[in-house]
Amino acid sequence: MKGNIKLSLILFTLIWFPNSGEDQVERFNFKRDFTANTDLACSIGKEPYVFTEDYPVGRIISPGYNVEAFYTKNVFCKWLIKAPPGKVILISIERYSFGLDDEGSAKLIIYDGPEEKQLAVATRRFNLSKIFTSKTNQVKIVFNGAERGKGFEFYYKHIDPPQECSLTLDKQCRNKFQCYSKSDICDSKNSCIDGTDEEDCVRNEHDLSxxxxxxxxxxxxxxxxxxxxxxxxxxxxxxxxxxxxxxxxxxxxxxxxxxxxxxxxxxxxxxxxxxxxxxxxxxxxxxxxxxxxxxxxxxxxxxxxxxxxxxxxxxxxxxxxxxxxxxxxxxxxxxxxxxxxxxxxxxxxxxxxxxxxxxxxxxxxxxxxxxxxxxxxxxxxxxxxxxxxxxxxxxxxxxxxxxxxxxxxxxxxxxxxxxxxxxxxxxxxxxxxxxxxxxxxxxxxxxxxxxxxxxxxxxxxxxxxxxxxxxxxxxxxxxx
Known part of the structure; x- marks a missing residue:
């Protein structure tokens, strides 16, 4: 399937789905133009552009990405992603490339939580890992580019955090988001959404036919x-x-x-x-x-x-x-x-x-x-x-x-x-x-x-x- 939607991209592209169910998803206008004013995120002294809890998945790119193919000199941008309480944020770095004459002065820094603990940093000389996850429900991204460069593209998504299980009573499901007890094993009740507690059980004809x-x-x-x-x-x-x-x-x-x-x-x-x-x-x-x-x-x-x-x-x-x-x-x-x-x-x-x-x-x-x-x-x-x-x-x-x-x-x-x-x-x-x-x-x-x-x-x-x-x-x- 190939879609026929054309998105106009100046600063960032955001893919949005409301949290409150299928009805709102169905009412959403998919043909809207996701264009943002660069002043919102890329002006020194401005507050970060905020993605609120209503945006559970999205895509962020640097200025000019996919349009002019380069960001301009001395660009400075800030974004803030907020997930609902109890959620964390998964970030996937698709690609990034900074200015050829920029000897390490261009930086993409990702901070975790209100206290802004540094989660990851990328310069021309150092690579980010492709996928990483925050420990809190808030992430701040700061980009500072001195020379022209191609910039970056990444996606984010709100997810449930890994669940800590009791060492004596509980086992962790393979998805790491749930726990189950010994009594849950092979009871046909799926305590784990991924079926971990129902693995290696005796199968009956009902399962195989x-x-x-x-x-x-x-x-x-x-x-x-x-x-x-x-x-x-x-x-x-x-x-x-x-x-x-x-x-x-x-x-x-x-x-x-x-x-x-x-x-x-x-x-x-x-x-x-x-x-x-x-x-x-x-x-x-x-x-x-x-x-x-x-x-x-x-x-x-x-x-x-x-x-x-x-x-x-x-x-x-x-x-x-x-x-x-x-x-x-x-x-x-x-x-x-x-x-x-x-x-x-x-x-x-x-x-x-x-x-x-x-x-x-x-x-x-x-x-x-x-x-x-x-x-x-x-x-x-x-x-x-x-x-x-x-x-x-x-x-x-x-x-x-x-x-x-x-x-x-x-x-x-x-x-x-x-x-x-x-x-x-x-x-x-x-x-x-x-x-x-x-x-x-x-x-x-x-x-x-x-x-x-x-x-x-x-x-x-x-x-x-x-x-x-x-x-x-x-x-x-x-x-x-």
Whole structure:
């Protein structure tokens, strides 16, 4: 999905989401122009520009960044970020570069708390760590640049602080934000939002089987007129099997791929999503609507216990030169603990029978957050798009991949006139159609890696064809 919002950037860009629920988020005008007067933060003697508690996530850049590409000489700026009581502030430094003639005189200093204890400092000679977290709910940033330079860009996010647990009675959940006691272990009550207390427990058939109650969201999706690149924002909770694979080391912009919940313990995604980074550090999030902050209040986290890529994926051990993984780009994730599917926002999708044939021009839907590297308000919200199924013969003629890589393991869908497509960040997410006879949504494809020019005219999206893989899915889950 690619958004089409253009943000005018002079001093800083701020991405804003109110704290008080989905209604306010929905009413927010996403097309507003986030432009600030440089006098507010970059005048000597002025008070810092304040980001109040109502701004739980944002982006700050130096003057001229992304516009003139350089800040001017002798610039002096101050920002103050305030989180609600009980919260701390996570900061991710994306990039910074100071003046070439500036021998250490340019400084970016980050202070923690009202007493302004120095948390981090960067000059031309010294690098900041990429991600760090305050110990209080207040951070002050001061920038002093003597010579012209490219400047800096970073993101911040309000988060819960790590929770200290009793050494004698409590254990710390893996997320470090919660504690649990010995009596909580394997009681099926999820004292930890990430399932730590339910790990390594005896699994029953209820956890491993594909439930009959699948593909039926409690909150129906709005699919009338849906025509995610070129898509529309979804009703929160209407696609409850969608999963966000996240890599916390890239926080707060940590969504990397999509996935689909099959039962309480298993998720299907794209195999290439698991190639980059330590999978033990991945988080698997359920019940999300916003890719950066939890606006639903229904979010559940899990970790990857094991994963299984298709045995024919990268069988020769080499990465394609063009980065496009079209052959057998599918994987299964076994979670560290079952997820609760009695939550209206978390439900499994139905799997189609092996050998199912999907007719050309059949209606299908894709859902996802789109390009994770694009940070604007539209890209943060889950979007959906209706796409017609396209025959493999037409797909081979018009698809950017080599024709011989598109076989019976692939299904193509999209509007060849362009404008509607899955995109970067949607990899592993679902291509679905509605089984009218059973009144259930079923998974017919998962997004594979592909072109970065999403929605380009004449290029359909290519998906791993789930009916082709049904036997492998069943066997893998049964044997593990």
């Amino acid at each position: 594909f439930p009959e109650q699948c593909g039926t969201p409690v909150i129906p999706p709005s699919i009338l007129g849906a025509h995610i690149y070129g898509g529309e924002k979804v009703i929160p909770g209407s696609w409850p099997w969608l999963v966000s694979l996240r890599y916390p080391k890239s926080a707060p912009v940590d969504h990397v791929c999509g996935g689909v919940l099959l039962n309480r313990l298993w998720v299907v995604t794209a195999a290439h999503c698991l190639l980059f980074g330590n999978t033990k550090l991945f988080e698997v999030d359920f019940g999300r609507f916003n890719s950066m902050i939890d606006t639903s209040g229904k979010e559940v986290k899990r970790y990857i216990d094991q994963y299984f890529t298709h045995p024919s994926f990268m069988a020769d051990g080499t990465v394609p030169e063009n980065g496009n993984f079209t052959k057998f780009d599918i994987a299964l994730i076994k979670l560290n603990a079952p997820v609760p599917i009695d939550n209206d926002y978390i439900k499994p999708i139905c799997l189609p029978e092996s050998g199912l044939v999907i007719e050309e021009n059949s209606s299908a839907f894709v859902v996802g957050w789109g390009n994770p590297s694009k940070i604007d308000t539209e890209e943060l919200f889950l979007k959906q798009a209706g796409v017609p199924v396209i025959s493999l013969d037409r797909c081979k003629k018009q698809h950017p991949y080599d024709a011989d890589t598109l076989g019976e393991h692939v299904i193509c869908a999209g509007k060849l006139e362009g404008g509607t497509d899955s995109c970067e960040g949607d990899s592993g997410g679902p291509l679905m159609n509605y089984n009218a006879a059973k009144k259930q949504w079923q998974l017919i494809g998962t997004v594979m890696s592909g072109e970065k020019n999403c929605g380009e005219e004449g290029k359909a999206g290519a998906y791993a064809y789930v009916p082709y893989y049904r036997n492998w899915i069943d066997q893998t889950i049964r044997n593990n």
